[in-house]
Amino acid sequence: MGETYSIHIVIRGRxxxxxxxxWLAGEAEERKLSGWVCNRRDGAVEAVFAGDEALVKDMIAAxxxxxxxxxVQDIEVLNQPVEAGNGFEIRPTI
Numbered sequence: 001m002g003e004t005y006s007i008h009i010v011i012r013g014r015x016x017x018x019x020x021x022x023w024l025a026g027e028a029e030e031r032k033l034s035g036w037v038c039n040r041r042d043g044a045v046e047a048v049f050a051g052d053e054a055l056v057k058d059m060i061a062a063x064x065x066x067x068x069x070x071x072v073q074d075i076e077v078l079n080q081p082v083e084a085g086n087g088f089e090i091r092p093t094i
Contacts, residue, residue, distance in 0.1 A: 005053035006035070008082040011045045011063055013073035020045050021090050023067035028088045031055040035084040038091035046094065050084030 011020070021037045024047060028035060033051040040046050047063070049056045066072045 004050050004084075005056050006048065006050035006082045006084050007056055007060065008048050008078040008080055009046070009060065009063070010040070010076045010078060011047065011066075011072055011074075012043070012076070013066075014069070014071040015045045015066065016043055018069040019067050020070050023070075024063065025088055025090050027062050028059060031059055033059060034087055035082075036089045036091050039093040041093060048082045048084050050082070 016039050021039065024037045024045070028037075028049060031051065033049045033055060035048040035050050037045060037047040049059050060075065063075060064072050
């Protein structure tokens, strides 16, 4: 098995109040990714994904579309160390 690939992102646009975190958690779990997602006070959604590199990149591509009522304007990759933990969780707003 290869090394775990991880990424830390911020998703901007109409991403709160549209079920984005719950949709994202379901998509991540389908791909067997670990990590977390949370709303930010600035209206964005922040997430960390870890797992197989191809599946993480596929997850980022899925985030660019989001759930039905979302309107994703930007996905920023943060160059910060990330800790994904075990499993995938929805965290409180930061």
